[in-house]
Amino acid sequence: MLIHVLAAFSALAAALLAATLILIWHRWRRTLILQNVGLQLNSTIKRKELLRIIMETAAETMKAEGSSIILVDEEKGDLYFEVATGEKNEEVKQIRLAKGEGIAGWVAETGRSVLVADPSKDPRWSNRVSVKVNVPTRNMLCVPVVSNGRMLGVLQVINRKGRRGFHRSDLKLLEMIAVPTAVALENMLLYEALLRAMENIRETTAAKERIESELKIAQDIQRGLLPGEALRAGSVTLHAFLVPARVVGGDFYYFSELEDGKLLVCLGDVSDKGIPAALFMSSLMIRIQSKASPDLSPAQIAEAINRDVCREDSAMFATIFLAVIDTRTGELSFCDGGHCPPLVLNGDGVRTLETAKRLPIGAFADEKYEDRETRLNPGETLVLYTDGITDAENPQGERFGTERLKSALGELAAGSPRDVTQGIREKVTAFAAGHPQSDDIAVLALQFGDKD
Amino acid sequence: MELTVEKQDGIHIVRIAGRLDGTTSSAAESEIVKLSEAGCRNFLFDLTELEYISSAGLRVMLLAAKKARAAGGKAAVFGMNGTIREIFSISGFLTIFPDLPSREEGLRHMAEPPQT
Numbered sequence: 001m002l003i004h005v006l007a008a009f010s011a012l013a014a015a016l017l018a019a020t021l022i023l024i025w026h027r028w029r030r031t032l033i034l035q036n037v038g039l040q041l042n043s044t045i046k047r048k049e050l051l052r053i054i055m056e057t058a059a060e061t062m063k064a065e066g067s068s069i070i071l072v073d074e075e076k077g078d079l080y081f082e083v084a085t086g087e088k089n090e091e092v093k094q095i096r097l098a099k100g101e102g103i104a105g106w107v108a109e110t111g112r113s114v115l116v117a118d119p120s121k122d123p124r125w126s127n128r129v130s131v132k133v134n135v136p137t138r139n140m141l142c143v144p145v146v147s148n149g150r151m152l153g154v155l156q157v158i159n160r161k162g163r164r165g166f167h168r169s170d171l172k173l174l175e176m177i178a179v180p181t182a183v184a185l186e187n188m189l190l191y192e193a194l195l196r197a198m199e200n201i202r203e204t205t206a207a208k209e210r211i212e213s214e215l216k217i218a219q220d221i222q223r224g225l226l227p228g229e230a231l232r233a234g235s236v237t238l239h240a241f242l243v244p245a246r247v248v249g250g251d252f253y254y255f256s257e258l259e260d261g262k263l264l265v266c267l268g269d270v271s272d273k274g275i276p277a278a279l280f281m282s283s284l285m286i287r288i289q290s291k292a293s294p295d296l297s298p299a300q301i302a303e304a305i306n307r308d309v310c311r312e313d314s315a316m317f318a319t320i321f322l323a324v325i326d327t328r329t330g331e332l333s334f335c336d337g338g339h340c341p342p343l344v345l346n347g348d349g350v351r352t353l354e355t356a357k358r359l360p361i362g363a364f365a366d367e368k369y370e371d372r373e374t375r376l377n378p379g380e381t382l383v384l385y386t387d388g389i390t391d392a393e394n395p396q397g398e399r400f401g402t403e404r405l406k407s408a409l410g411e412l413a414a415g416s417p418r419d420v421t422q423g424i425r426e427k428v429t430a431f432a433a434g435h436p437q438s439d440d441i442a443v444l445a446l447q448f449g450d451k452d
Numbered sequence: 453m454e455l456t457v458e459k460q461d462g463i464h465i466v467r468i469a470g471r472l473d474g475t476t477s478s479a480a481e482s483e484i485v486k487l488s489e490a491g492c493r494n495f496l497f498d499l500t501e502l503e504y505i506s507s508a509g510l511r512v513m514l515l516a517a518k519k520a521r522a523a524g525g526k527a528a529v530f531g532m533n534g535t536i537r538e539i540f541s542i543s544g545f546l547t548i549f550p551d552l553p554s555r556e557e558g559l560r561h562m563a564e565p566p567q568t
Contacts, residue, residue: 272506272511315515316511359544360544364521
C-alpha cells in the first residue's frame with residue numbers, strides 16, 4: 001500500500017518538477033526573446049528602417065502573419081501607418097484612421113490592450129483597413145505603445161500562424177514588446193525633432209545673412225545720398241562726418257552751392273533710428289535737394305519741404321537746422337526746426353547761435369519757420385551737430401553734454417574744419433570708452449575765411 | 453514705463469512715468485490711439501514721474517497733439533522736470549504743449565476752449 005502512495009507521490013513530484021522546469025524554460029526563453037527584440041529595436045533611429053524592424057520583430061516573435069505599427073499624429077489628432085502592398089511590396093500606402101476609429105483607434109484612446117478572437121463579433125472593428133490592404137483578418141492582438149505617459153502609437157499583430165488563435169499569454173508578450181518599442185520610437189521622434197530644429201537654425205541664419213547683406217547695400221545707397229565730406233566754395237571751407245548707430249540711420253546733412261556765391265547747408269536728425277528713420281532720411285534728402293533754390297529763404301525752403309513730408313497718420317519727424325551762407329561775405333541766414341543749438345567758434349571762445357525755435361519737419365503741415373540773420377567773421381567756424389554727440393554715454397552712465405562739447409571746441413578753435421570734426425569725433429570716442437554708440441552722430445564744421 | 457489714464461472734470465489726464473523711449477513708445481502709442489478712437493480730444497499729460505524721453509517718445513507726444521488738433525481739442529503738459537523741459541524746449545515742442553506749473557493749472561487750461 002505504502003509503495004503505491006510513494007509511487008503516486010513521486011509521479012506527482014516528477015510531474016510538478018517537469019512543469020516547473022517547463023515554466024522556467026518558457027520564462028527564460030521569453031526573456032531571451034525580449035532581449036533580442038530590445039537589441040533589434042535599438043539598432044536604428046531612422047524612421048523607415050525602425051518601423052520595418054518593429055513590424056518584422058513583432059510578427060516573428062508573436063508567430064503572426066502580419067503586423068503594423070500605427071503612429072499617433074499629435075498635431076492632427078489622428079493615427080496613421082504605412083503599408084507595403086503589391087506582390088513585391090513596391091507600393092506604399094499611407095492609411096489614416098480617425099481618432100477612436102477601429103480597434104487601433106480604441107486602443108490609442110483608452111490605452112488598453114485588446115485581443116480580438118473574432119473581428120466580425122467586435123463592435124469596435126472597422127474593416128476599412130483590411131479591405132484596403134486586401135488581407136482578411138481572422139484574429140488580432142493590439143497593444144498601446146506608451147513612453148513617459150505619452151501615447152506614441154499602437155502595435156498590432158494579425159492572424160496567428162498555425163491552428164490556434166491568440167491567447168492571453170500572447171497578449172502579455174506583445175505588451176512586453178511594446179516597452180522597448182516605445183523607447184525606440186521616442187528616440188526616433190527626438191532625432192527627427194532635432195533634425196527639424198537644425199534645419200530651422202540653418203534657414204534662420206541664411207535669412208539673417210541675406211538681411212545683413214541687404215543692409216550693407218542700403219548703407220552704401222544712403223552714403224551715396226550724402227554730398228560728400230568736404231567742400232570749398234568762395235571763402236568757405238567745410239567738413240562733415242556722419243556715423244549711424246546701426247548699419248543705416250536717421251541723421252543727415254546736406255550742402256550744395258546755389259547761384260551768386262550762395263551755399264545751402266543743413267543738418268538734422270530723424271526721430272528714432274534704424275530702418276524706418278533711414279527711409280525717412282532718404283526721402284528727406286531728395287526733397288531738400290529738390291527744394292534748394294537761390295530764390296527762397298531758409299524758412300521758405302523748410303516750409304516747402306515740411307508741406308511735402310507731413311502726413312496725417314504718421315508722427316515721424318526730423319529736426320533740422322537749415323542755413324544759406326554767402327561765401328563771399330560770410331552773411332548767414334538760417335532757421336531752426338527743433339534742432340540742438342548751433343555753436344560758433346572763434347579765437348575768443350564758443351558762443352551759442354540764437355535761433356527762432358520752431359517744430360521739427362514732419363510735425364504739422366502748416367508750420368511757419370522764421371529766418372534769422374547773422375554774419376560769420378573771418379576765421380569763425382559754425383559748428384552743427386546732432387544730439388548723438390551730446391547724448392553719448394560712457395560706461396559710468398555720464399553724458400558727454402553741451403558743456404563738454406563747448407570746452408572741446410574751445411581747444412580746437414585754431415584748427416581747420418577738418419581738424420574740428422576729427423577732434424570732436426576723437427574726444428567723443430575717448431569719452432565713450434568703449435560704451436556702444438546708441439544714437440546716430442553727425443557733425444558739420446563750416447569756416448568762413450582763412451585766419452590771417 | 454507706466455501709462456495710466458484718469459478722468460477728472462471730463463478731461464483725460466494721461467500720466468506717463470519712467471522712461472519713454474524706443475522700447476516703450478509703441479505701448480504708449482497704442483494707448484493714445486485707443487483713447488483718440490474712443491473719442492478723447494483733450495490730452496493733459498502728467499509728466500511728474502517721467503524720467504527720460506527720447507525722440508521715439510516725442511513721436512508719441514506729437515501723435516497726441518496731432519490727434520487733439522484734428523479733433524478740435526487741446527494738448528498740454530504739467531510736472532516736467534528740468535531735463536525733460538530742456539528736451540521739449542530744444543525740439544520746439546513747447547510751442548505745441550503749454551508747460552503748466554501744476555495739475556490745477558492744467559485742468560483750468562484744458563477747460564478753456566482752444567484758440568483758433
